Every structure is written in structure tokens, then in C-alpha cells.
Amino acid sequence: MTVQPRLAGETGSWRASARSWYASGDALPFLLLAPSIVLMLAVIAYPMLTGFMYGFSTGTLLKPGKFVGLDNYLRLLQSPDFLHALWFSLLFAVFNVIGCYVLGLALALLMNQDVPFRGFFRVALLLPWIVPSIVSIVSWRWMMADQHALFNQIIGAFGGSPIYFLSDQNWAIAAVIVIKIWRSFPFMMLSLLAALQGIDRSLYEAAALDGASRWNQLRFVTMPQLRNISIVLCLLMTIWTVNDFDTPWLLTQGGPANATENLVLLAYRYTFGRNDVGLGSAVSFITLIILMVLVVVMLRRQRER
């Protein structure tokens, strides 16, 4: 628009108030956050509300169904598939968190010493974390696919009989957990290494002066210093493991006989396999609630510090 004498007082005052709002300094943070808030509303808030509604109704991906109240949730509580998925999610998270924490801590302690080419090892040990999930699964699958695969050749060389890693339920569970640990430990290692390097060296000097052995230095100096970050890291890892779709899906597709199906895989199967949006949404909503509880615990801890 070209320059014009002010016509409508209304627009003028709207503009003036907008300008004074901006000048007051309250506007800038809002404007900076606006694009991401809009996106979060569309991709997180809207689906969260709709998903909540879907959980109380029947319906397919093609057409909405009718309201059925708590029916979906009641059906889930009686479904062995759901109870199994809940149990497997827990098992998966607990074993992965313990496994990758122990491995990550051990490697971080090793790397926190004066080793030649430390920078190289730091990068090389991160590879399992940065390769795409599909690549790690292809490489692992080849080693355990059938009775002629590498692991079974090794077992055979020692006189053992072949193990069907992907078609035996217990072995499949073990395989999914081991691969998940392999994919997760570098993150733990890296974070713990950063924390170790932040510990004040004078604490060790004081402990050494008091005659503390290396083991006691680890126990009474290092571990207490790592306590807070360890709790946060383990909670984060728990969240990521509960949300993991790639590892179990790409390795076993939840099989054999749904043995490696966690809550996310179950929600996916109900929704996109059985075309039951209500049941799938209910499962995902329960997953959200479980994770929410974890996050509240985490935020509490953050505030305590």
C-alpha cells in the first residue's frame, strides 16, 4: 500500500497497540517461539487430543466409528497380547538400560585415562550409535539368520548344536535386547565420559593423599559425582527404549509368536495391520501415560538440584 493519510482510527490504534506491544519487549520471545509452537500444536497437541478421543471409539483408518466408552481399554486389560507387550516393554527397557549403562560406564572409565589415540577411539566406538537402524539390523541379522550363519558356525566349531536366534522365542528376545544395547551404549559412554572429564581433579588428589585405592576413589569420588547425570541418562534411555520401534520391528517384526512385541509395535499392528484405530490409539495412549509418569519424575529431580 502506498502512503496515505490515516483513514480509519481503528486500524491505526490496532497498529499502534501492536507497535507498543512489540516495543515493550514482551513480543519478541513470543514471535521467536511462534513457529515452533504452531508446529507442536499441529503435530503433537492435535494428535494427542484426537488420539485420546479415538481411544474411546471404534473405527478404521478409512472411516470413523462410534463412541464405545472404555470398551477398548477394558478389552486391552483382558488381552494376553497387551499384557505381554507391557511386560516385554518393561523387560526391554530394564535390560537395555542396565546393559548399556554398565558397558558405557566401563568404556568411559577406560577412555578417561591417558591412552594414545583417544580421539580415534572416541569416534570409532560411536559408530553403532550413528549408523541407521536398518544398517545395524542387516549386519546383525546376517550373523544370526540361520543354521549356517556366523554365530552358528562358531558354535558348531566348539561342538554345539545350532541356535535358531530369530525363530526361538527366548533367543529372539535376547537378540533384540543385545542389539539394542549395542545401539545404545555409545550414547551412555559419551555422556558419562563428558561428565567424568568435568569432575574436579583436586578431589582425586585429596583422596590419593588420604591413601584411597583406585577402587575406593571410583566408589567414593567418581560414582557420587556421576549420580545425578546417571539418573537423568537412565531415564532418558528408558524413554527411548520404550519408544523404540526400529530394533524389534526390523529384526523380528515382533515375532516369533509376538514374543518381541512391545507396546509401540502392538499399537502399530492393531492400527495398520488390523485396521483397528480405537484399539491402536488406546495402546499408544497408555504408552504416553507411562512415559509421562517417567518425565514427571525426571522434572522433579531437575528441580531438586
Next chain:
Amino acid sequence: MAYPATSPARRWSLFWLLVAITLVVNLPIILMVMNSFQTTEQLVSRTSILPHDLTLANYRYLNERTSFWQFLWNSFTVSGVSTVTSAAIAALAGYALSRFRGRLVTGYSRALFVVQMFPIILALIPLFILFRTLGLINSPLSVIILYTVVHLPFATWMARAFFDTIPRELEDAALVDGCSRFGAFVRIVLPLSGPGLAAIGIFSFLFSYNEFFVANVFLKDQSAMTLPVGITMFMQQYSTDWGSLMAAATLTVVPTFILFLGIQKWITYGAVSGGVKG
């Protein structure tokens, strides 16, 4: 280095221990790369773990008989666009988190935590239905929108960590000279955070490039698939053709490695400081 006075003997024994650990840990990847130069017949019949008679047959097969390059192109498009959008949006939000306080900013930080833990499957169900009516299934746009949001928490925390290192005095000086607050951000702070933004961008690119779940739900048509989804299709169609599968996986990982080398010194920034400091 927490432990002082290490003897050379100890240093080098630690070194060899780490060499062994690194080899064992990366064995699946090393074997995959070596096996990609063997035909499936060689792989099935050979008795030693090391490859012999290296061949490019698998790569030739990928090039001539599959849509590998199409998948790669799709991956690059999706990752490239979502990288630019998430870096831009995260830079704005990260600046707000770094320089302003108040209820809005606190609330926003909380929301980022929610996004971080959000089970993406819960978003995928309603969005699949919505995108189907909008005709966005098989469109790169569907995946780009989701990636932008999924990357938001780490990218914002990382941007904030970079902006925190830039002294406020610089902006104050610009304000005195008559620059607006936003002008100071664009003209002073952004140019100084080039390396930081580059790191955020490479991270976003890596995450999008590696991502499988979201792409698997929205990209159903072969012409739209990104690499991870495309490879699962190979896996289902030729489940026993290990040679080509290994070659596809090896080629997939090449861009990942190159980008990773570019960001490895920044890695603790986003992954750790962001996620932990909040």
C-alpha cells in the same frame, strides 16, 4: 584425565585393549562392508570369515536392477528440507530460550520435554488419517513436517547452548547503536553462530537420513520411499540375497560416516548438554 602419572607400559596396554574392544564392537559393520564385495554364492559357500576374490557384482546389480538411486535421492530431499526447516525454527526458539525469561519460555521448555518423550506412534495414527484426506501420503511433505518437530528438542537445546556462549554485550552495543532486538539477533548473533548452526544442521540431516519408523508409515509407494524403507523392501523381496543387501547397507552408511566425521567434536553439545541441562 583423572588418573595422573600413567606409565608407558600401562598406556600401551590400555591402547591394545581398546583396539580389541573397538574391533569386536564394530565387527557387525566391518563384516557387512567386507561381505558387500562377495556374491551371495560366495558368502554361503565360503568357510573362512575373511573375504576372497572381491567383486563389485552386488553394486552393479544395485545400480542396474533396483531403485537404489531413487531411494537415495528421496532420502536426500527429505533430509535436506527438514534440516533447513528445523535449523531455522530451532535457531529462533533457541535464541528465545537463551535470552529471555518468563512464563512463556518456561512453559515452552516443558513442552520440549513432552516432545522429547512423546511416543511418535500416538501422533502417527491421527496424522495418517488427516494426511490421507489431505492427499499427503507418499508425499515427502508428510515426513518433513514430522521430522522438523521430532528434531525440535535437541536442535533447540543445542542452539541455546551455542547462543549462551555469545556475550550479551555485543547485542547491547548494537542496541545502543539503534539496532532492534531482532536486528541484533540477525546481524550480530546469527553470523557468530555459523559453526553451531552447521552442527545442528548436520545432526538433523543425520537423524532424518537414518529415520525409519515415520517414513515407513507415510511412504508406501516405491517412488517415494527413503533408503531405510527401500532396504526393508529388498529384505522382504530377496531375503536370502545377502550380497546385494550388504551392498545396499554399505552404500547407505557412506553419507552417514562422512557427515559424522564433520560433527564428531560437537557431539557432546547437543546430545548431552541439551538433554541433560534441559
